[in-house]
Amino acid sequence: MSPDPFPLGPPAYPLGAPLVRREGREKVTGTARYAAEHTPLDCAYAWPVAATVARGRVTAVDATGALALPGVCAVLTHENAPRLAATGDPALALLQDDRVPHRGWYVALAVADSLEAARAAAAAVHVSYAAEDADVLLTAGHPGLYAPETVNGGYPGTRERGDFDTAFAAAPVTLDATYTVPPLHNHPMEPHAATAHWTGGRLTVHDSSQGSSKVCEDLAALFSLDPGDITVVSEHVGGGFGSKGTPRPHVVLAAMATRHTGRPVKLSLPRREMPAAVGHRAPTVQRVRLGAGGDGVLTALAHEIATHTSTVNEFVEQAAVPARMMYTSPNSRTAHRVVPLDVPTPSWMRAPGEAPGMFALESAVDELAVLLDIDPVELRMRNEPDTEPDSDRAFSSRHLIGCLREGAERFGWRPRDPRPGVRREGDLLLGTGVAAATYPVYVAPSSAEARATADGGFRIRVNATDIGTGARTVLAQIAAAALTVPEDRVRVDIGSSDLPPAMLAGGSMGTASWGWAVHKACMALRARLRDHDGPLPAEGLTAAADTRQEAAEGSPYARHAFGATFAEVQADTVSGEVRVRRMLGVYAAGRILNSRTARSQFIGGMTMGLGMALMEGSRLDPAFGDFAERDLAAYHVPACADVPRIEAHWIDEEDPHLNPMGSKGIGEIGIVGTAAAVANALWHATGIRVRDLPLTVDKILPRLRAAREGAG
Amino acid sequence: MEPTRYPADGGTVPATEQRSELVLHLNGRAHTLTVDHRTTVLDLLREQVGLTGAKKGCDHGQCGACTVLVDGRRANSCLLLAVAQDGRRITTVEGLADGERLHPLQEAFLERDAFQCGYCTPGQLCSAAGVLAEAADGFPSHATPATADPAAPVALTAEEIRERMSGNLCRCGAYPRIIEAVADAAAHHGGTARPGGAAEHQEATP
Numbered sequence: 001m002s003p004d005p006f007p008l009g010p011p012a013y014p015l016g017a018p019l020v021r022r023e024g025r026e027k028v029t030g031t032a033r034y035a036a037e038h039t040p041l042d043c044a045y046a047w048p049v050a051a052t053v054a055r056g057r058v059t060a061v062d063a064t065g066a067l068a069l070p071g072v073c074a075v076l077t078h079e080n081a082p083r084l085a086a087t088g089d090p091a092l093a094l095l096q097d098d099r100v101p102h103r104g105w106y107v108a109l110a111v112a113d114s115l116e117a118a119r120a121a122a123a124a125v126h127v128s129y130a131a132e133d134a135d136v137l138l139t140a141g142h143p144g145l146y147a148p149e150t151v152n153g154g155y156p157g158t159r160e161r162g163d164f165d166t167a168f169a170a171a172p173v174t175l176d177a178t179y180t181v182p183p184l185h186n187h188p189m190e191p192h193a194a195t196a197h198w199t200g201g202r203l204t205v206h207d208s209s210q211g212s213s214k215v216c217e218d219l220a221a222l223f224s225l226d227p228g229d230i231t232v233v234s235e236h237v238g239g240g241f242g243s244k245g246t247p248r249p250h251v252v253l254a255a256m257a258t259r260h261t262g263r264p265v266k267l268s269l270p271r272r273e274m275p276a277a278v279g280h281r282a283p284t285v286q287r288v289r290l291g292a293g294g295d296g297v298l299t300a301l302a303h304e305i306a307t308h309t310s311t312v313n314e315f316v317e318q319a320a321v322p323a324r325m326m327y328t329s330p331n332s333r334t335a336h337r338v339v340p341l342d343v344p345t346p347s348w349m350r351a352p353g354e355a356p357g358m359f360a361l362e363s364a365v366d367e368l369a370v371l372l373d374i375d376p377v378e379l380r381m382r383n384e385p386d387t388e389p390d391s392d393r394a395f396s397s398r399h400l401i402g403c404l405r406e407g408a409e410r411f412g413w414r415p416r417d418p419r420p421g422v423r424r425e426g427d428l429l430l431g432t433g434v435a436a437a438t439y440p441v442y443v444a445p446s447s448a449e450a451r452a453t454a455d456g457g458f459r460i461r462v463n464a465t466d467i468g469t470g471a472r473t474v475l476a477q478i479a480a481a482a483l484t485v486p487e488d489r490v491r492v493d494i495g496s497s498d499l500p501p502a503m504l505a506g507g508s509m510g511t512a513s514w515g516w517a518v519h520k521a522c523m524a525l526r527a528r529l530r531d532h533d534g535p536l537p538a539e540g541l542t543a544a545a546d547t548r549q550e551a552a553e554g555s556p557y558a559r560h561a562f563g564a565t566f567a568e569v570q571a572d573t574v575s576g577e578v579r580v581r582r583m584l585g586v587y588a589a590g591r592i593l594n595s596r597t598a599r600s601q602f603i604g605g606m607t608m609g610l611g612m613a614l615m616e617g618s619r620l621d622p623a624f625g626d627f628a629e630r631d632l633a634a635y636h637v638p639a640c641a642d643v644p645r646i647e648a649h650w651i652d653e654e655d656p657h658l659n660p661m662g663s664k665g666i667g668e669i670g671i672v673g674t675a676a677a678v679a680n681a682l683w684h685a686t687g688i689r690v691r692d693l694p695l696t697v698d699k700i701l702p703r704l705r706a707a708r709e710g711a712g
Numbered sequence: 713m714e715p716t717r718y719p720a721d722g723g724t725v726p727a728t729e730q731r732s733e734l735v736l737h738l739n740g741r742a743h744t745l746t747v748d749h750r751t752t753v754l755d756l757l758r759e760q761v762g763l764t765g766a767k768k769g770c771d772h773g774q775c776g777a778c779t780v781l782v783d784g785r786r787a788n789s790c791l792l793l794a795v796a797q798d799g800r801r802i803t804t805v806e807g808l809a810d811g812e813r814l815h816p817l818q819e820a821f822l823e824r825d826a827f828q829c830g831y832c833t834p835g836q837l838c839s840a841a842g843v844l845a846e847a848a849d850g851f852p853s854h855a856t857p858a859t860a861d862p863a864a865p866v867a868l869t870a871e872e873i874r875e876r877m878s879g880n881l882c883r884c885g886a887y888p889r890i891i892e893a894v895a896d897a898a899a900h901h902g903g904t905a906r907p908g909g910a911a912e913h914q915e916a917t918p
């Protein structure tokens with residue numbers, strides 16, 4: 001084992017302190033400006049035109065009527081739009097040819113003096129198509145399914161260990177169940193938007209993005225520009241949850257429109273168009289087979305996924321990956337198959353892989369607990385592996401058992417009558433459920449600069465993005481701790497591609513990646529200050545650092561965060577409505593760097609998990625080829641009244657194998673396991689096992705009725 | 713990319729068949745504006761007057777991000793045509809604070825960390841300001857007991873707040889904190905002392 005690279009010590013001030021968000025005042029007074037809230041002189045407005053066929057070709061675009069409307073300055077189509085160079089993301093090859101790969105693909109863009117005129121112009125553009133037959137429905141037996149080499153995150157598509165088939169056949173207790181998760185949509189409250197201005201050979205963009213360094217890079221490639229001639233600013237971002245992780249169509253269209261018209265152009269995507277334009281969580285059909293001895297210890301585990309991607313790009317939701325490291329599993333098969341359909345391109349949504357995969361795995365573990373008559377908390381503890389099963393590497397830290405114990409204690413899990421359908425309160429049936437959570441620790445190279453200014457202050461520059469996580473605040477804390485100065489002497493500049501480039505806010509690795517670079521720059525600055533005599537020069541002293549080497553080195557350890565979610569639900573036997581009464585999560589995610597903002601992130605993730613459990617989901621319409629639930633009236637996300645008491649707690653976890661801050665990511669783990677905890681609680685309440693999310697009335701009421709009639 | 717160009721055409725473009733002149737009192741200041749008949753109050757605020765505090769989340773009355781107070785009552789500004797609002801008093805999030813002194817709701821949102829990305833926050837704040845006034849005026853909600861005295865102010869329990877704030881979506885999931893923050897401000901509003909110190913795990917039930 002390698003020596004501890006980051007020796008433990010008392011947490012340096014003020015890591016962990018509950019500092020109030022630095023930009024909080026701007027956000028509560030309405031002065032924080034988001035991407036669409038910049039209106040340069042002579043700004044024009046763009047409104048996209050989305051394809052109305054599920055597959056085919058554009059045969060003609062008639063813009064005459066649109067151009068005749070007052071205030072309309074241009075209609076871009078594949079015939080007149082600026083040519084783009086090919087990049088790694090074919091979903092950004094917008095208005096380059098006549099192909100329509102899915103419904104909602106953008107086929108034209110209207111540009112006008114006002115928002116109203118742009119919208120009217122877009123509606124007046126007549127597009128003719130040669131429509132072709134489309135296939136948008138994922139089925140477990142779809143003939144087009146194939147086994148991809150790798151899945152999202154770069155993991156191998158298939159892994160086998162031991163001999164699953166033999167072990168499963170020999171297991172005294174077995175479970176074979178199929179779970180489904182429908183398409184899910186990120187729907188950040190701020191729609192994807194960009195304000196772009198091409199002037200004097202320079203492109204300046206305010207973009208609603210999780211990482212403007214990447215946007216800058218991709219725009220440079222698309223428009224064959226030097227990245228130094230582009231500035232992308234993402235100062236305040238109204239959520240992203242993965243859907244703003246890389247450039248999306250809006251920013252490319254806005255840049256094309258400003259290049260075409262010579263005017264600054266603002267483009268904000270209509271809410272209803274977002275599901276087709278910005279990525280979604282692909283649906284999954286997940287078969288889980290578990291084989292165990294009478295003691296509950298797993299001897300065989302298979303998790304097999306069928307999912308869809310588009311014909312534009314291969315994206316494979318890595319839902320079988322967590323089964324590779326969660327539990328003892330000497331004989332294991334984890335495999336993905338994917339079929340390219342005529343659907344919008346799926347992409348990242350909070351905890352891709354883990355969120356849907358752990359719904360299936362943690363539901364299956366609960367079902368196994370019922371078969372074995374073992375408490376589900378206890379069953380998980382009995383399957384705790386010594387090393388990461390898939391790699392045999394030691395865990396850098398693994399406190400799943402601690403989370404389960406503390407969660408059970410705080411939640412009041414025991415005493416618990418395991419029988420379903422026996423706790424009544426009038427028409428309501430009550431039950432409790434538990435599920436485990438996990439999320440991997442990632443880190444990506446980033447660079448940062450630290451400067452000591454002549455007036456005694458410090459200035460940190462790093463292109464981090466604050467999408468609501470509190471990045472500014474926590475980076476100030478990291479810098480202050482490294483410099484051993486009070487946090488209020490540290491100014492932090494983030495959110496612009498002109499700053500030292502850094503990792504996007506995603507994969508729960510923002511703080512680890514940016515923070516490491518900031519820490520390193522601060523340590524270098526300290527060394528410079530130590531060597532410096534006399535007053536600082538007017539321009540101050542600066543030190544820069546990047547973490548390319550550290551990030552490339554990787555770790556000999558398996559590094560993951562863990563958690564346990566507990567839920568109590570009520571099912572209304574008359575209406576079939578399921579509601580969560582309370583939810584509690586305990587997480588082990590390294591050192592928590594700001595307890596105030598961390599709690600909000602955990603609770604936010606759990607809330608999205610509650611949505612995934614109870615109400616979120618869309619369907620692809622086989623006739624029209626689009627998502628039937630596209631806006632917030634049809635695609636329900638949790639509202640205030642849906643969210644009862646939610647508590648998030650954490651275990652103080654000291655892990656010397658992570659980074660100088662000792663932190664794991666916390667942005668995603670809250671959603672993981674939550675849907676399973678709720679579904680398991682629903683079974684405990686009613687005896688009804690729903691394996692298809694979400695847990696809506698249509699799936700529950702008929703079975704409640706049948707149970708009542710059976711009993712009556 | 714600055715400077716911005718407000719007001720774009722307010723007041724300078726003559727009224728026509730497509731445009732009308734009107735007066736709006738925005739955060740206490742009278743504005744004479746000529747508006748396109750298709751323009752919503754939300755777009756007028758954001759694109760023509762430079763008040764970008766009110767947010768556009770859906771443009772269809774589904775999310776509450778655009779909530780403002782119209783003559784003291786909350787409304788989704790994306791559903792209001794500006795031309796129909798002649799003479800009205802509109803308060804946006806920019807008008808809640810008293811100069812440098814934040815509104816108790818704004819203080820409470822900061823203290824409770826009742827937001828993350830902040831995009832729903834202006835709507836939540838205006839909506840909460842509306843809730844305080846509605847409760848004081850005795851407006852019942854779905855959560856109000858049928859036995860409540862119709863003439864009396866409604867006590868803002870957590871249940872009441874949850875119900876009344878459900879028109880404002882928050883995808884970041886700040887709801888538990890929003891309920892606490894509104895309860896803090898309600899206690900303040902009702903003249904009672906504000907509960908001291910953020911009791912972090914507790915549900916605020918005044």
Ligand code: FES
Pocket residue numbers: 767768769770771772773774775776777778779788789790791
């Ligand atoms: S923007 Fe008005 S309700 Fe959503």
Ligand code: FES
Pocket residue numbers: 189238239468826827828829830831832833881882883884885886
């Ligand atoms: S704070 Fe982000 S949507 Fe509410």
